[in-house]
Amino acid sequence: MQAKPLALVTGATSGIGKETVHSLAQKGYEVMALGRRRDRLGSLASLSKDITTHVLDQSKPEEVEELCCKIKSLEKPISVLVNNAGYSVRGVVEEVPLDAVRRMYEVNCFSLIRLTQACLPGMRKARSGWIFNLSSISGKLTFPANGFYSSTKHALEAITDALRAEVAPFGIKVVAIRPGPIATEFGQVVGALSPWLADSDEAYKPVHEKAMGFLKQVTDPASIPGPRVVSDLIMEVLAKKDPKPAYAVGPMTGDLLPSRLEKDDAAWCSYLCGEIGLDKLKI
Template structure:
């Protein structure tokens, strides 16, 4: 596959950021699009943009945490276009905060959106891909799916799960002509950072045991934002995953990402822990004896 002309591409999280950018680029290449996200008004705006580029588009407002809505999304796409050639599982957000202070409800919603919604939609669309003997499933993971960091453990857990599901699924469906590809961005200049800061602030008790690091979170966010790739740069490997006749199993979309991940795997856990403690200024927490 070298062109997206007439390919039916379903994109979740298509109302902004990476999802919107992928939709616009796919429209330029002649794809027929199914656009899914919660915000119908914003989705309509994206639809107008892709139609303006000559593409056909179907808008399906969907909350990925709602299994019935996700299943309905798949059925509406199949009813409208007859098939889905490429599924881009892009929808997701980052629930940040100390593991201790992220309550069960917040953790459950994080998994519902980032993992269970992805799983539900994939299961719903796989049968028609298998029957045709072709299809691509592109799962947006993260470098956070390869290494866990303080104060993003719940988010990391969802991305580790996406990696595990994808690696297993890739082998299972290869005999049917279906390809499964992981995309692993680092920081990206999208709404993700703002939402992550909001979820962090929503769970951390200002009078709790982690209050000492609250003042440093803005500095940390600023540092990560400086490393962020523009959305358009992240779209490039996604488009390769969609069109390359022989795509890689995973694309790391982060400056020095492969090298950094390789070094982290070689680093003893004790040294990695020390590094994270310095970066996140964790020596401010607890008693002198505990640090």
């Protein structure tokens, strides 16, 4: 009997990560599911004998390094790596504490890099493998009060582009997935981890109001899909011999994302400020 290929999914306790773990197990993979919440990992493992779980807080480099040592000692290589873990904080550049920015980079970028480094030797030896980096439409555009999160995704896009070329000779495929708004716990986490918004300087309140009003206007809650659309896309791409470098899915990917890619920086700034209403705002 042929051994099942091994997949690793970060941020597996909810949303896109959880759905992807389910889908991979159903497709015949053994799945290592990583996440912070031990209770949720327990319920995830009970769904299939092919799912093993590991508690990992990706904001803590020492925990990431310990997990990387385990990866290197595995008897078989990781065949599919889904770098899904990530979160956002919101606020204008002047007001977000630098420690909060550092922690977000630790989770969204540095731990992702380290886990990828740990998986690559096995993939290179096997001359095959898949790496899915969960970016965002924010990896190609940004909004007021969302600059720091977008910057982590811009960094991820650059890492993905470089890595894709570096490992192509080894038969390893690297794909960026760019979701628009997806119905997960993401928004709740943003609010919980951005307490400074409540004490924002009065001068910035009109900026926040304009930015949040615009986002509400372009994201009709009734049109926001659940995380299954992303896991289904990953499964669809896994079946392709020649995948595209990146795939977008969900709201705002059919209008705002193409608009940003088509416009130069000056045209985009003018368009964005006009759409949000910041072009006429004088404080």
